[in-house]
Each structure stands twice: as structure tokens, then as C-alpha cells.
Amino acid sequence: MLMLSRLLLVALLLTTSPALAADLLGQVVGIQDGDTLTLLTPERRQVRVRLYGIDAPESRQPYGTRAQQELSALAFRKQVRVTVEDTDQYGRTVGRVWAGSLDVSAELVRRGAAWVYRQYNRDPMLPPLEAEARQAKRGLWALPASEQVQPWVWRRNGGRATATAQPSAAGRAGATASSSSTADLSCGSKRYCTQMSSCAEAQFYFRQCGLSRLAGDRDGVPCEQLCR
Template identity: 65%
Template sequence: MSFLSRAALVLCLLTSTPTLAEELRGRVVAIADGDTLTLLVDRRQVKVRLAEIDTPEARQPWGTRARQALGALAARQDARVVVMDVDRYGRTVGRVYVNGVDVNAELVRGGHAWVYRQYLRDRSLLPLEAEARAARCGLWSLPERDQVPPWAWRRQQRQN
């Protein structure tokens, strides 16, 4: 792809994605994995990556359960997304709220997600992760060898 084609693609993505500090409201119509969902906003589908957390990948231990946990919290529900960023894949990155519940925090509290320290803004997520670990909730109940953070697991997969 030429530089001009790439520039046009980036411009297209930037003009079709929400602006920062924006809020989106819509219905959750799909759950891709434990930290990605699709929100229907005014007949437009918006892919949303949950900010500040990272859940196990589908082929990782607990990956399917993390996806199920997000589905139980958000599938077919009306949601509000506080937009924080747009990632390199053009996904909206934000905090998701369903019925006033912070879905991102609930996934951490239930042991379905790590706090993604590289992108952390809300330090109140850290004690939630520590409490889930101490109580051996969710993925923290797995043998220690299976408690591989998703970012480390993805790096291993690229190296293999």
C-alpha cells in the first residue's frame, strides 16, 4: 500500500470514529472476546475495546470464560461508553457502563481480566485485581503456569 493510500485510510478511520471525551450510547449487539464488543449506535456498528484491561485471548486458558463474563454483563443491553481513545485498529477504546455498572471494573473484580498497566489511567482498578488474586477468583484460580498475561501470551505467539 502506498503512503498516500495509507494516509487516506488513516484519514477515513479518524473521520469515522468518535472523538475523545465523547460518550456513545447504544445496544451491545456482539461480543468478540473478553474485552471487545460491538455497540449499535444510530444504526451504525461501533467496535469497542474496553479500556485499561486485558482479558485472556480465546485460545488462552480462561479466554472463553472471559468472553462469557463480558456477555453476561453486557450482551443485548443498552450501554454507555466513555470514549478514551481510538486504537491502531480503528476501534473505539473506552469505559463501558451497563445499568450504571462499570463493566471494565467488574471484569477485573471477577477475575476475568488483568489491569493493563501500560494504558492505565484509573488506579482504582489495581486494588480490584489484587482482591481477585487474593480470593483466587476467576483466572486467578488457575495453576500459576496458566496465569500468563495476554500481552505476554501474544508476544510468545508472535515469536513461535
């Protein structure tokens, strides 16, 4: 009886696993933004696909329109394969999109057209590609630092780079002091995280001075003990 139960379990797994792991094939017939597209399957079914592991600038963000154009250039009207990873809270299929042998998510990050979505990404290859694009100032990384706002921060703040809560007098004084101290910084005076007094200072040396060693794990975040 035990052997029969095991055989039935194996048969069940064999019959259900392919359906769960099946790739989607079809033509890309729509580009919604820099990380979402519409796939038309051979059965004429339209599937909204959110690219796995990345988050592109929103349409109203700096570089948002260009990010959408980059995705369109890579995938629109092309036959692609989607390796399904998940379904998001909006009912969209989350997956890796392959145009031939090209991993579209990875290529967008390499071009500087998307951020690595660290909250959900499990691919260790993506953060180094982002660090490389940042170092080379490709795509959105060529924007002024004030315009390099992560899309998830933009959404959380209601479509703004920063929250609009009015600071107290003490907060305004602190912000003024912080801005002033950042303005007084100059490249070459500090080299290590242990010398940094704040995340803003670490970001200055990382972004403006090219001190890539501050992000030792190459995830694009300098001095993580300060910039958590």
C-alpha cells in the first residue's frame, strides 16, 4: 500500500509540474511602460507580463519615456519566451522575457534603463550589471543625482521624488546644515566608509567621485551600514 501511494504521488507530480512550470510563447503586441508588456499567445490569448527582477522609471519620471522606448526596441513585435516566476498583486504574470537568447531584464539593467528591484529579485547577476551601468553613466545614470529616484520611492511618495510633509523648524535647520555640508565636500578627501558621517556623504563620494569601493558587494548601495 505504501509503494502504491508513492507511485500515485509521483504520477501526480509528473502530471501537474509541467503546467506549473510551462513557459509562455508568443508575440509582444503592446508595451505599457519600461517593465511591462502584453504577450499574444498562439491561442490568441493576451497576457500582461511584468518583467522579473527589475523596476523601470515610471512614465512621469525622468527617463520614464526613454525606458519604455528601450523595452520596445528589444521586444515589440518580436516572438519571445516568458519563463514564469510568479503572479503579482495586480494579476500580472511576472517572468523572465527572452528574445532569442537575450534576457530582456538583464539587458535593460545593463543599458541603464531599469533598476534592480531588490525587494523581489533573486538573480545574483543583475546587481553587478546595475553597478556597471552606474559606473559607466549609461541611461538613467547620466541624469543628475537628484533625478535618479528609485521607482518604488517615487510611487511611495505619490509620484514625487521626495515626500511633501512640511518639516519642523529644527528639521529645516538640519536639512540646511546637511545640504551645506554636502556642498562643501570635495573628491579625494575621503576614501572609506569608516570615514563617512552620513549616507548623504557616502552617496556624494560614490556618485560624484566614482568611489565604487564604497559598494563592496557591487549592489549599487554605498556604505550599507549608513544607507540601509
